[in-house]
Amino acid sequence: MKATDTSTNTSDALVSVRDLRIKFRLDKTQSFEAVKGISFDVPRNSTVALVGESGSGKSVTSLAILGLLPPENSVVDRKSQILYGGRNLVGMSMRKLQKLRGADISMIFQEPMTSLNPVFTCGYQLEEVLKLHIGLSGAKARKRALELMDEVGIPDALHKINAYPSQMSGGQQQRVMIAMAIACEPKLLIADEPTTALDVTIQKQILDLISELQRRHQMSVLFITHDLAVVGEIADRVVVMRHGEIREQGTAKEVFENPQDAYTRALLQCRPHLENRPLRLPVIDDFISGRGPQHLQERPRGVVPGDSTILEVKNLGKSFYSREGLFGTREFKAVQNVSFKLPRGKTLGLVGESGSGKTTVGLTLMRLHEATTGQALFDGKDILAMSPREFAPYKRRIQIIFQNPYASLNPRFTVGQILTEPLTIHKIGASAQARADQVFELLDRVGLPEVSFYKYPHEFSGGQRQRIAIARCLTLKPDILICDESVSALDVSVQAQVLNLLQDLQDEFGLSYIFISHDLAVVKYISDQVMVMSEGEVVEVQNSDDLYRNPREAYTQRLLAAIPKGWHGAAAPA
Amino acid sequence: MATDMATLATGAQSPREIPHTVSPSLWTLAWRRLKQDRVAMVSMAIVGAFLLLILLSATGLIASDWSREVGVNYAPPTFMGPDAASEAPAAQSAVAQGETLASTYHSAIVDPLADVLAQIRGEAKPATPPGKGAEATPDASVDPLADVMADIRAGKGVTAEVTEARATTLPFGGDKWGRDVLKKVIKGSETSIFVGIASAILATFLGTLFGALAGYYGKWVDDFFNWFYSVFSSIPYLLLILAVAAVLKQKGMITIVLILGLTGWSGVFRLIRGEYLKHKAREYVQAADAIGASNLRRMFVHIFPNVSHVVLVQLSILAVAFIKSEVILSFLGFGVPVDVVSWGSMLNEAQNELILGKWWQLVAATVAMATLVTAFSLFTDALRDALDPKLKGQAGH
Secondary structure, three states: OOOOOOOOHHHHHEEEEEEEEEEEEOOOOEEEEEEEEEEEEEOOOOOEEOOOOOOHHHHHHHHHHHHHOOOOEEEOOOOOOEEEOOOOOOOOHHHHHHHHHHHEEEEEEEEEEHOOOOOHHHHHHHHHHHHHHOOOOOHHHHHHHHHHHHHHOOOOHHHHHOOOOOOOHHHHHHHHHHHHHHOOOOEEEEEEEOOOOOOOOHHHHHHHHHHHHHHHOOEEEEEEEOOOHHHHHOOOOOEEOOOEEEEEEHHHHHHOOOOOOHHHHHHHOOOOOOOOOOOOOOOOHHHHHHOOOOOOOOOOOOOOOOOOOEEEEEEEEEEEEEEEOEEEEEEEEEEEEEEEEEOOEEEEEEEEEOOHHHHHHHHHOOOOOOOOOEEEEEOOOOOOOHHHHHHHHHHOOOOEEEOOOOOOOOOOOOOOHHHHHHHHHOOOOOOOOHHHHHHHHHHOOOOOOHHHHHHHHHHHHHHHHHHHHHHHHHHOOOOOEEEEEEOOOOOHHHHHHHHHHHHHHHHHHEEEEEEEOHHHHHHHOOOOHHHHHHOOEEEEEEEEEHHHOOOOOOOHHHHHHHHOOOOOOOOOOE | OHHHHHHHOOOOOOOOOOOOOOOHHHHHHHHHHHHHHHHHHHHHHHHHHHHHHHHHHOOOOOOOOOEOEOOOOOOOOOHOOOOOHHHHHHHHHHHHHHHHHHHOOOOOOOOOHHHHHHHHHHHHHHOOOHHHHEEEEEEEEOOOHHHHHHHHHHHOOOOOOOOOOOOOOOOOOOOOEEHHHHHHHHHHHHOOOOOOOHHHHHHHHHHHHHHHHHHHHHHHHHHHHHHHHHHHHHHHHHHHHHHHHHHHHOOHHHHHHHHHHOOOOOHHHHHHHHHHHHOOOOOHHHHHHHHHHHHHHHHHHHHHHHHHHHHHHHHHHHHHHHHHOOOHHHHHHHOOOOOOOOOOHHHHHHHHHHHHHOHHHHOOOOHHHHHHHHHHHHHHHHHHHHHOOOHOOOOOO
């Protein structure tokens, strides 16, 4: 709370935000205060990280600096000040703001795929920026565009300048976005979660690129992220926000090494670390209540030879076919030759970058995709070869929790209906009353109040929805639970709670997990054994401690090296 | 299947006594948004008024006597006053006709071509009295509609007292036979709106069913329906209507409903197929698969409620379109039978009347139709906004 005003003097700040208050009108009578009077500075030639979870007001703040808030329903308080070069951006005319945008202040967005116009070539879009803001034309604009593409590290720029966005990878698209943002030599670059949608190796490259450009062009960067670990390596100053307020701000060293605020400490420790594995992850409440983290003793992990196997997968393969020409088809092997054993009551982590086929493995085992080749022996019987009728009793024993808790619950059903449905379908429970009782028990087990039974999914937060999804799987008392990026869409603090819940359930019911994630730290925390996948094939399978300590394959080594290390001091075991 | 749905629906019947406020469902939230939209509420009131009107007319509480000839021919609207120039001859001819009809047909139905015939006869043989002409054998061959008229009269039964005094003006004028245009419009609304809504329901039902099957199952089912759709949409629309009309052969409201319903499903099909393609890959449907829900259950219990707003909007768009189509059909002569009135048949009559300067029937039908169609369209727009708030581009964080 005590946002100690560390702004030494305004002259060396590029942007000073003073007492910024932003409200959103919800309807005629209600409004919601998204930002509650925050003040911070962005000094010249430095990187400031604005860190917070969803709903903290960090993105709203950045949009306010650019004057991009939707005018219909947002109100910036009149007394608020956003000073840039001595001028107040609040209340500045649209015209002047527009001039400032692009030329002095520019922005990179989270989703490169939707920020670029798919019907124009990247080169064209880059040249357009140069034409509009600098007045370069024709050959000059082209030359400059090539230089820019070179600068942001797009290989073979001469060729790629004529490529459409869809012909480039996500990382390359983000590079084009960055090239557009720095085209006019801005003094301030606002990067709103620029790496969240990218794979961990690409994330590292983009982070390196941004910090290099910052140094070379002597500009300031306002880096917005939900993940403290990401900014540890590149930020000079860190501002931590929560619920529209600044909880703490200071130099990166201060914030990471000696966090004053309980919330900052919580953010730093809720995330699983590669170095240690406590019995339970600390959650925000532990810190806010001043109790401090509990159950920090190390949890032993790993598969021992005596473990019995519940699921054995042999040579699993899945191909997708696309039509080519009149009669031809082209085969795309999403997954090939995947074999592993899942020990009873243990967790197998499945890591890989996007397109590695890890999700396909999960869906194929659920028979949500038809497998092309291979066997999956569940208690010795091949569930992939069964007819749908034979498979039905096995179906309830394998369940899946999806990535997006906003999409995996039917918005038209109440939670009660969602949770009762599987029981009804499989005719579990003697009467409607018995089923309802069972549902109430489960709600209690996953930590939701009984009233939830009557509510609709849209009334819950992301973490709560994921609990509902977990409860739905548990109604069928499965043996195997496939978690497909189940915590990736959640905030750091909520992630810890859900991981703890999954761990408790495994301890209690002896569930076996297949835990699919791109987040190596999370996989390390929850898994006994880790399987690394790349381009549809298994790279290596090892006990998780062994894998992280000494990875055998070059690909695994690269993957591990790309994990954001955070601040070195903070990463040490607590 | 059915029992599953039933238990699901009743699942919310407080299985445990917990004090809880009733949570707003997505429908409730949409209704709340709709209530804040003033245009929507006004247009909904107008549509509601129309529906009430046709309900009253369908139950026979109002406008059941629309076919009675209560006024003189082309009686002008009251606010214009009686038509001074034609008042005397009109009254005379009414009396004359009344006598003739009373003596010959005992019917309230007048030969619609009588005037024309009289005129023709007048030119040819000025001495012939009109009553004799209608009754006498030599002229029967001249009247091409005599048989039909006889049929109609027989079918109608002989009822009306004929010697009733005819008003010189009517609230909103009278038509050629002196029938009250206001009542005619009300009765016409009943037909037009019924046809519009019934055929919209039929078309939406077909489109939704086909779209759901094609989108959900994909593969050859999808191919089949797509071929069907392509064939359907490759035939010019009017030709298709004429073809269906020719196959069905008989005239009547049900026929029109079938014609419009059987030809109008393709738009809904395309949309719903797209929605199902999108939704079947959604995680909540995969989750339903994972817990063992059957195909039908996934299609109609899980996905359908989530696309039902699209269906609803399509239904109201089609209702508007079909109300207009009915007019075109009636205009082309495939519309309602002669003993039924609709806006289309009124407009059809109006084209001849307009030459004589009798504009009120045209105006009455047009105003009624324009009001309803505009209100309905505005309501549909508002409905779409309320059901899909993302469309309005409200950015909220």
